Amino acid sequence: MTLKTAIVLSTWAALLGLSVPAAHAAPSSSEESCRACHAMDTTKVGPPFRAIAARYRGDPDALAKLKRSMLDGSSGKWGAAPMPPNAITPAEADRFAHWILQLAAQSD
């Protein structure tokens, strides 16, 4: 391998190394915003994700209800604090709702 080839390859490796996690693994900024108010197991401003999963387990409308709460906001279901509408797309709401609901299946 020539020096030039090595430099080209390592440059590609660096580019891939930076772009792969950004596309697939790193939390999106919207996920970070949820975590300001939600944790997995403890109540912060909002209820823990596992408690939400447990509460809606077996509810055939759970997906639709959770998506509406995320997009339009929610109040009075869990406690005194309301959740304001989140700046996320319907596709993101769908992804979050699926992710939360599958937590209940995991804890079996």
Ligand code: HEC
């Ligand atoms: C400013 C704080 C705050 C942020 C940011 C926030 N939540 Fe909430 N969330 C709450 C509170 C408070 C509740 C309880 C609302 C209630 O009692 O109806 C809640 C409730 C929920 C519920 C249950 C809704 C229901 O119908 O029972 C889900 C699901 C949820 N949040 C998901 C998310 C997701 C996903 C995000 C990020 C996109 C997010 N939340 C961002 C505070 C927040």
